[in-house]
């Protein structure tokens with residue numbers, strides 16, 4: 553199998569590492585690879601983790617995207633078994649006509665089943681259905697000793713909990729079974745409302761939380777003073793498609809920001825023009841699932857918008873009782889520091905995930921793009937401090953800046969994760985730049 557030396561980075565493009573990349577097509581090649589290789593190893597999906605979770609400097613990265621076969625589907629139970637390189641949007645494309653869909657999808661369709669499990673990702677309906685890992689029935693994990701083990705929550709609870717949200721560090725997920733949601737609808741009826749400030753937004757989110765299927769708020773991260781937290785809240789419900797939907801698929805727009813226009817001006821223009829689409833009383837429309845769930849996939853190469861240095865994405869979750877205070881401090885900080893953050897996304901999360909390192913907890917989750925300028929580390933460190941102060945945590949699938957001390961404080965089950973690692977990978981073969989940066993396997997003295 554061909555091996556290529558490639559510079560890899562996460563979606564934010566901040567850190568680059570030279571990695572030996574292989575792209576197996578068959579499971580047998582994958583098994584052979586593990587037996588033949590002695591150095592550090594890591595699986596990679598579509599590279600949609602923002603930071604350094606899917607790369608390992610000088611190590612072997614196994615691109616799983618060719619291992620993408622459907623293996624079995626039970627229409628009675630809705631359980632789909634497939635290889636780990638299968639793309640989430642592809643599953644919906646194949647199964648929607650049969651009335652099934654994935655219960656949890658992120659903000660892009662370019663995520664693999666392996667990446668979805670390794671990050672234990674959440675969607676816009678976390679209050680209703682939990683995280684991706686909550687719907688995994690079993691998974692086959694290729695471990696450091698070259699064996700494939702079937703993990704499930706009953707027979708192997710500790711290894712299962714260490715792999716769900718375990719960021720690829722217990723081994724390579726080869727295939728998995730996920731329970732699809734029945735009675736899926738092809739479209740989403742969306743109600744968009746403009747909210748004037750953070751208090752209004754939090755009240756509206758709270759009111760919709762027990763009743764809405766999907767909710768997400770797009771926050772103008774440049775608004776200050778009385779307008780701090782000005783936003784558009786989208787509430788979505790599954791719907792039948794209108795005939796016009798078929799004629800209006802998600803557009804793919806090439807994005808080439810003019811280099812001579814400062815980012816700040818582009819951001820101000822965007823944040824002024826974008827809400828203007830929506831009348832003061834709000835707007836109701838029916839859109840395709842693709843447009844509702846994956847709006848940014850329609851803008852080709854948008855992650856290059858921030859320029860060659862790339863950007864960090866900071867995403868935290870704050871417990872409900874500290875959310876108002878913490879979110880206000882975070883938005884004030886990004887405005888005051890002129891961090892160059894244009895837009896923020898706010899969602900609510902329902903309950904903890906199944907993994908020891910699962911990100912979810914009951915609370916509010918805020919995601920902010922921070923351009924990788926000279927002052928970015930300072931801004932990220934301040935955001936980390938507010939998160940810690942509020943008893944929250946940072947999402948590892950987005951992270952590129954967390955400190956090892958903060959990790960231990962934010963993830964109380966880290967020691968249980970370390971015990972599982974000691975059992976399943978005592979030599980520490982599975983590593984990533986993220987695991988090295990966070991000293992994730994090292995027990996505190």
Ligand SMILES: Cc1cc2nc3c(=O)[nH]c(=O)nc-3n(C[C@H](O)[C@H](O)[C@H](O)COP(=O)(O)OP(=O)(O)OC[C@H]3O[C@@H](n4cnc5c(N)ncnc54)[C@H](O)[C@@H]3O)c2cc1C
Nearest residue numbers: 597598599600601658659664666667670673674719720725
């Ligand atoms: C535009 C955008 C929107 C997003 N929205 C959301 C969102 O709403 N909610 C959310 O939770 N996340 C979101 N994400 C993050 C994304 O869902 C996760 O980072 C996901 O893990 C990426 O999957 P991937 O297949 O690209 O994996 P990669 O980015 O390639 O890898 C991510 C991690 O998964 C591990 N991994 C990948 N495949 C395997 C495997 N087969 N076996 C073991 N480990 C594996 C890697 O080692 C790495 O640690 C978003 C990302 C983008 C770019």
